[in-house]
Amino acid sequence: MPAYIYSRTVRLQDTDAAGILFFANWFIFAHEAYEKMMEDIGIGFARLFETESYIVPIVHAEADYNKPVRVGDEIEVELTVADIGTTSFTVKYILRTTDRQTAGTCRTVHVTMDKRNNKKIPLTDELRQGLSGYLPD
Amino acid sequence: MPAYIYSRTVRLQDTDAAGILFFANWFIFAHEAYEKMMEDIGIGFARLFETESYIVPIVHAEADYNKPVRVGDEIEVELTVADIGTTSFTVKYILRTTDRQTAGTCRTVHVTMDKRNNKKIPLTDELRQGLSGYLPD
Amino acid sequence: MPAYIYSRTVRLQDTDAAGILFFANWFIFAHEAYEKMMEDIGIGFARLFETESYIVPIVHAEADYNKPVRVGDEIEVELTVADIGTTSFTVKYILRTTDRQTAGTCRTVHVTMDKRNNKKIPLTDELRQGLSGYLPD
Amino acid sequence: MPAYIYSRTVRLQDTDAAGILFFANWFIFAHEAYEKMMEDIGIGFARLFETESYIVPIVHAEADYNKPVRVGDEIEVELTVADIGTTSFTVKYILRTTDRQTAGTCRTVHVTMDKRNNKKIPLTDELRQGLSGYLPD
Numbered sequence: 001m002p003a004y005i006y007s008r009t010v011r012l013q014d015t016d017a018a019g020i021l022f023f024a025n026w027f028i029f030a031h032e033a034y035e036k037m038m039e040d041i042g043i044g045f046a047r048l049f050e051t052e053s054y055i056v057p058i059v060h061a062e063a064d065y066n067k068p069v070r071v072g073d074e075i076e077v078e079l080t081v082a083d084i085g086t087t088s089f090t091v092k093y094i095l096r097t098t099d100r101q102t103a104g105t106c107r108t109v110h111v112t113m114d115k116r117n118n119k120k121i122p123l124t125d126e127l128r129q130g131l132s133g134y135l136p137d
Numbered sequence: 138m139p140a141y142i143y144s145r146t147v148r149l150q151d152t153d154a155a156g157i158l159f160f161a162n163w164f165i166f167a168h169e170a171y172e173k174m175m176e177d178i179g180i181g182f183a184r185l186f187e188t189e190s191y192i193v194p195i196v197h198a199e200a201d202y203n204k205p206v207r208v209g210d211e212i213e214v215e216l217t218v219a220d221i222g223t224t225s226f227t228v229k230y231i232l233r234t235t236d237r238q239t240a241g242t243c244r245t246v247h248v249t250m251d252k253r254n255n256k257k258i259p260l261t262d263e264l265r266q267g268l269s270g271y272l273p274d
Numbered sequence: 275m276p277a278y279i280y281s282r283t284v285r286l287q288d289t290d291a292a293g294i295l296f297f298a299n300w301f302i303f304a305h306e307a308y309e310k311m312m313e314d315i316g317i318g319f320a321r322l323f324e325t326e327s328y329i330v331p332i333v334h335a336e337a338d339y340n341k342p343v344r345v346g347d348e349i350e351v352e353l354t355v356a357d358i359g360t361t362s363f364t365v366k367y368i369l370r371t372t373d374r375q376t377a378g379t380c381r382t383v384h385v386t387m388d389k390r391n392n393k394k395i396p397l398t399d400e401l402r403q404g405l406s407g408y409l410p411d
Numbered sequence: 412m413p414a415y416i417y418s419r420t421v422r423l424q425d426t427d428a429a430g431i432l433f434f435a436n437w438f439i440f441a442h443e444a445y446e447k448m449m450e451d452i453g454i455g456f457a458r459l460f461e462t463e464s465y466i467v468p469i470v471h472a473e474a475d476y477n478k479p480v481r482v483g484d485e486i487e488v489e490l491t492v493a494d495i496g497t498t499s500f501t502v503k504y505i506l507r508t509t510d511r512q513t514a515g516t517c518r519t520v521h522v523t524m525d526k527r528n529n530k531k532i533p534l535t536d537e538l539r540q541g542l543s544g545y546l547p548d
Contacts, residue, residue, distance in 0.1 A: 009446075009447075011439075011442070011443050011446055012290045012291060012292070012296060012442065012446060012456055013290060013296050013298065013439050013442065015290050015291035016286045016287060016289050016290065016291070016345075017182070017186055017286060017289035017290070017291070017293045017294070017344065017345050018186070018192060018194070018286070019291045019293075019460070020194075020291070022286060022287050023164065023168075023194075023195040023198055023245075024161050024162070024164035024165055024168065024198070024287065025161070026198075027160065027161035027164070028161055028422075028424050031160075031161065031422070031423060031424065032422050035420075035422055035423060035482075035483075036420075039483065044482075044483050045154070045423055045482045045483055046481060046482055046483030046484075047483075049154055049155070049430070049482065055155060057155070057157075057160075057202065057205070058160040058202060059201065059202050060199070060200070060201050060202070061160055061161070061199065061200050061202075062197070062198065062199035062200070063197070063198050063199070064196065064197050065194065065195060065196050065197070065198075068194070068255075070291065070457060070460075071290075071291050071446075071455075071456045071457055071460065072446075072450065072455050072456055072457030072458075073457075108160075118205075146309075146310070148302075148305070148306050148309055149305065149309060149319055149427045149428060149429070149433060150302050150305065150427060150433050150435065152427050152428035153423045153424060153426050153427065153428070153482075154423060154426035154427070154428070154430045154431070154481065154482050155423070156323070156428045156430075157428070159423060159424050161424065165285075165287050168285070168286065168287065169285050172283075172285055172286060172345075172346075173283075176346065181345075181346050182286055182345045182346055183344060183345055183346030183347075184346075186293070186345065207320060207323075207428065208309075208318075208319045208320055208323065208427075208428050209309075209313065209318045209319055209320030209321075210320075291456070291460055292460070292466065292468070294468075297438065297442075297468075297469040297472055297519075298435050298436070298438035298439055298442065298472070299435070301434065301435035301438070302435055305434075305435065319428070323428055323429070329429060331429070331431075331434075331476065331479070332434040332476060333475065333476050334473070334474070334475050334476070335434055335435070335437075335473065335474050335476075336471070336472065336473030336474070337471070337472050337473070338470065338471050339468065339469060339470050339471070339472075342468070342529075382434075392479075
């Protein structure tokens with residue numbers, strides 16, 4: 001399957017006094033995988049901020065939590081692109097522990113906007129092509 | 138309307154290099170409102186962690202982003218309890234800027250679990266009653 | 275004494291699996307107090323980023339931890355300006371719990387830089403005057 | 412030189428609206444390197460929290476910032492143990508960009524405490540021996 005794999009250890013700052021990952025930090029794991037994938041298709045955030053005329057803000061984010069994870073746990077984030085529209089795209093993330101169990105899932109919806117006026121614009125061909133490498137078969 | 142209101146300024150650590158709030162931090166604003174509301178109904182997290190036999194982990198979280206917010210913006214979080222089930226409850230958050238525009242919304246679903254074995258248990262009467270004060274009419 | 279007082283509750287995201295505040299988050303408490311003080315002297319970060327020609331990056335930060343703080347604890351941050359130099363200034367923070375005990379202290383050193391070339395420049399008169407309101411007698 | 416090397420990319424959540432790394436997050440980079448080193452000497456935080464009778468809280472932390480770092484920058488953290496005392500130890504961190512320039516430095520001082528009563532206790536032999544592998548020659 002054309003998925004992008006990103007690995008990350010749960011660190012102390014990711015956890016809270018309940019002894020497990022603080023729920024909002026799931027999105028940090030997901031977004032790190034997304035940033036790394038964007039770099040690998042040649043459209044890293046450094047380039048986006050410095051030289052591109054568009055931005056890709058998130059308009060929706062959601063997560064489900066299947067089992068608690070703790071400091072030191074190794075998490076594998078499996079990223080796929082669920083949908084590519086005219087001015088938006090959706091990314092899905094499955095977060096697994098080393099025993100291959102699903103610890104959680106995330107989904108983020110991104111739109112492409114003109115940097116100067118925050119108006120929606122179509123995805124560039126380069127972005128569309130890069131993302132399409134991670135569409136499910 | 139029986140809503141709980143919580144105010145919070147967007148601080149530098151909430152923003153990212155895009156110049157606006159980092160999306161995952163919306164959940165921090167929401168959760169701060171939730172923690173404060175829980176304190177006000179007498180079930181703060183200090184008490185939950187120290188003396189109660191149950192925990193209230195989040196099993197689902199989602200957010201929509203309507204407009205960008207920036208450092209220094211004052212955000213009003215309007216919290217309502219959307220649903221109270223047998224072993225779970227749902228909290229909704231509307232995040233507004235000072236011009237009364239909706240900047241975003243969040244939703245978190247919580248379950249009550251026995252601290253010793255992580256099994257779902259019914260909400261205590263106290264928790265049910267406290268939360269019901271913020272159910273819409 | 276000419277101190278600036280800022281109050282903040284320890285929230286779940288500030289803590290870690292050790293059950294206490296994650297050490298790096300002390301600096302977030304301190305910086306929130308600093309941002310609020312800067313707003314009160316009329317030089318908030320929104321204005322700094324949008325209309326000013328200078329920035330005030332931190333070149334040194336340090337903290338001492340005297341006693342652990344936990345979720346729900348109310349922290350009072352007492353901010354004073356320890357030193358105002360030609361191109362830099364130093365801010366000190368005492369973080370107290372409600373029993374008036376010192377939970378920790380912080381110190382941040384800031385320089386004023388020209389936004390265009392990152393070269394050090396003298397503090398503006400406005401900044402110097404604003405900060406001097408919080409110099410110890 | 413007996414240094415421990417840890418690599419980490421600057422991610423969007425590490426930055427703020429000034430376009431550079433938020434100062435407090437330097438400590439997160441440093442602590443991640445420390446957590447990984449502790450795992451490698453067999454004393455990871457998962458084990459510390461679950462089975463050990465002692466904790467290693469930070470009593471002092473400081474950082475110097477030499478040059479700004481931005482999203483996408485690769486940071487190499489070089490960790491050394493600067494000092495091992497009877498009930499405390501000091502860790503130093505040099506943070507470099509890929510051009511081998513020093514972007515910043517950190518220092519953290521840790522004490523060993525009995526988990527039951529928060530009283531200082533001597534470092535265990537295992538901890539002392541593990542840390543001594545990263546003392547400078």
